Amino acid sequence: xxxxxxxxxxxxxxxxxxxxxxxxxxxxxxxxxxxxxxxxxxxxxxxxxxxxxxxxxxxxxxxxxxxxxxxxxxxxxxxxxxxxxxxxxxxxxxxxxxxxxxxxxxxxxxxxxxxxxxxxxxxxxxxxxxxxxxxxxxxxxxxxxxxxxxxxxxxxxxxxxxxxxxxxxxxxxxxxxxxxxxxxxxxxxxxxxxxxxxxxxxxxxxxxxxxxxxxxxxxxxxxxxxxxxxxxxxxxxxxxxxxxxxxxxxxxxxxxxxxxx
Amino acid sequence: xxxxxxxxxxxxxxxxxxxxxxxxxxxxxxxxxxxxxxxxxxxxxxxxxxxxxxxxxxxxxxxxxxxxxxxxxxxxxxxxxxxxxxxxxxxxxxxxxxxxxxxxxxxxxxxxxxxxxxxxxxxxxxxxxxxxxxxxxxxxxxxxxxxxxxxxxxxxxxxxxxxxxxxxxxxxxxxxxxxxxxxxxxxxxxxxxxxxxxxxxxxxxxxxxxxxxxxxxxxxxxxxxxxxxxxxxxxxxxxxxxxxx
Numbered sequence: 001x002x003x004x005x006x007x008x009x010x011x012x013x014x015x016x017x018x019x020x021x022x023x024x025x026x027x028x029x030x031x032x033x034x035x036x037x038x039x040x041x042x043x044x045x046x047x048x049x050x051x052x053x054x055x056x057x058x059x060x061x062x063x064x065x066x067x068x069x070x071x072x073x074x075x076x077x078x079x080x081x082x083x084x085x086x087x088x089x090x091x092x093x094x095x096x097x098x099x100x101x102x103x104x105x106x107x108x109x110x111x112x113x114x115x116x117x118x119x120x121x122x123x124x125x126x127x128x129x130x131x132x133x134x135x136x137x138x139x140x141x142x143x144x145x146x147x148x149x150x151x152x153x154x155x156x157x158x159x160x161x162x163x164x165x166x167x168x169x170x171x172x173x174x175x176x177x178x179x180x181x182x183x184x185x186x187x188x189x190x191x192x193x194x195x196x197x198x199x200x201x202x203x204x205x206x207x208x209x210x211x212x213x214x215x216x217x218x219x220x221x222x223x224x225x226x227x228x229x230x231x232x233x234x235x236x237x238x239x240x241x242x243x244x245x246x247x248x249x250x251x252x253x254x255x256x257x258x259x260x261x
Numbered sequence: 262x263x264x265x266x267x268x269x270x271x272x273x274x275x276x277x278x279x280x281x282x283x284x285x286x287x288x289x290x291x292x293x294x295x296x297x298x299x300x301x302x303x304x305x306x307x308x309x310x311x312x313x314x315x316x317x318x319x320x321x322x323x324x325x326x327x328x329x330x331x332x333x334x335x336x337x338x339x340x341x342x343x344x345x346x347x348x349x350x351x352x353x354x355x356x357x358x359x360x361x362x363x364x365x366x367x368x369x370x371x372x373x374x375x376x377x378x379x380x381x382x383x384x385x386x387x388x389x390x391x392x393x394x395x396x397x398x399x400x401x402x403x404x405x406x407x408x409x410x411x412x413x414x415x416x417x418x419x420x421x422x423x424x425x426x427x428x429x430x431x432x433x434x435x436x437x438x439x440x441x442x443x444x445x446x447x448x449x450x451x452x453x454x455x456x457x458x459x460x461x462x463x464x465x466x467x468x469x470x471x472x473x474x475x476x477x478x479x480x481x482x483x484x485x486x487x488x489x490x491x492x493x494x495x496x497x498x499x500x501x502x503x504x505x506x
Contacts, residue, residue, distance in 0.1 A: 170416055
C-alpha cells in the first residue's frame with residue numbers, strides 16, 4: 001500500500017462548485033424555493049434549529065453564512081493538519097477520511113455519507129485530523145465553527161444533535177476496527193462490499209479503487225486486486241447494467257464475512 | 262466491586278474533605294462546574310446518585326447489550342472496551358484511562374451498551390446515571406463542551422486503533438502498542454496485557470504475540486516479566502513502528 005495512484009486522482013482543494021444564489025437575504029436552510037431544499041431534511045444543524053424557539057428573522061440571520069458546495073470525485077474537502085474552521089454536513093454522495101502514515105502509506109479510517117457531519121474536531125478547536133476526499137459526486141453544506149457556536153447559544157437541541165453525530169462517527173470508527181480490520185483479507189473484503197451495498201442505491205454501488213480498498217482494509221493493493229478478481233470469477237460480485245455499478249451475492253458474502261475457516 | 266460511599270448528606274463531587282477528591286480534577290462532569298442557575302443544595306440533590314466504585318482487574322463495568330443507563334467516568338486505571346465478533350473472537354476497540362468516559366452512547370439515546378467494559382488494572386470510577394447527566398446539561402453550558410471533548414477523545418482513540426494497531430506488519434503493531442502502553446504507564450513501566458488481549462488489540466493470533474514478545478525480549482527491546490514491562494527501548498520501538506521493512 002504505497003502513496004501512488006490515489007494521489008493522481010486527488011485534486012487539490014478548489015475543484016468544487018459553489019452554489020450560486022441570487023438570494024438576497026434568505027439563508028439557504030430556510031429557502032423553501034431553493035432547488036436543493038429537499039436534501040436539507042437530513043441535516044442535523046437545520047433540524048435542530050427549526051425546532052428552536054428563535055424568531056424567523058433571527059434564525060435567518062444566524063443561518064445566513066451556511067454555504068452549499070459540490071465536490072467532484074477526488075476533490076478534497078480539507079487536508080489533514082490544516083486549521084479546522086468549518087464542519088461539513090453531507091447532503092449526498094460519499095466522503096472518505098484518510099490518514100497519512102509516517103511511512104507514506106494511506107489508511108482510510110471512515111466512510112461518511114448522507115446526514116453525517118465531517119470535521120467535528122474543528123468544534124473542539126483542533127486542526128483537521130484527516131484529509132477528507134469526495135469518493136463520488138458530493139453535495140455538502142459548509143458551516144463555520146463560529147456559526148455553530150452562535151447557533152449553539154440559542155438552541156440546546158443542537159448540542160444533542162452534535163453529540164449524536166459524534167457517536168455516529170464513533171460507530172463508524174468501530175466498524176472499521178471490527179469489520180474492516182479484523183480477520184482474513186477475504187472476510188474483510190466481503191464485509192466492505194456488504195457495507196457499500198447497504199449504503200448504495202438499490203444495493204448497487206461503484207466499487208472504490210484498488211488503492212482505496214487496500215487503505216480501508218489495511219491490506220496491499222496487490223491482495224485487493226487478487227481477491228476482487230477471485231470474487232468476480234466466483235460471481236460473488238457482478239457488473240450491473242451500466243458497467244461501473246456492481247451488485248453482490250449477499251448470501252455468499254455474509255458467509256465469507258463470518259470468517260469461520 | 263466496592264461501593265466506598267455511605268455518604269448520604271454530601272455528594273462526593275462537592276465534598277472537598279473526601280480522600281478521593283484529588284482525582285476529581287480529570288472528571289468531565291466535575292470540570293463543567295460551576296453550574297449556573299443551580300443552588301448548591303439543588304446541585305447536591307442532582308449529584309447525589311453519583312457513586313464511586315472500585316473494580317479489580319478483569320471485573321466488568323458493564324456488558325455489551327446491557328441497558329445503557331449509566332455513564333462511567335474513569336478516575337484511575339485502564340479500562341478496555343471489548344466487542345465479540347459473530348464468530349466468537351473478542352476484539353478490543355479502545356483503551357480508556359483517567360478522564361475518559363465509558364458508556365457515552367447512552368447519552369444520545371442508544372438503549373444498550375455497544376461494548377463490554379473490562380477493568381484492565383485496579384480501576385477507580387464514578388458512575389453517573391444518564392438521567393443525571395441530562396439534568397445537569399440543562400444547567401451548565403460547559404458540560405456539553407466537556408462531553409464533546411470526551412467524544413472527540415474517544416474518536417481519537419478509535420482512530421489510533423485503526424491507524425496504529427490495525428495497520429502494517431504485526432511487528433510494527435506490537436511496537437506501537439508497547440509505546441502506547443509505556444506512555445500511559447508510570448515512568449514508562451506498565452502491566453503487560455495478556456497474549457490474548459494483545460492479540461485482540463492488534464488483530465493477530467495469541468501465538469503470533471507470544472513469538473513476537475519472545476523475539477522483542479531476546480533482542481533486548483523490552484525487559485521484564487511476563488506480566489510487567491520494566492523497560493522499553495523507545496528508539497528501537499519507534500523505528501519498528503515506522504514499518505519500513
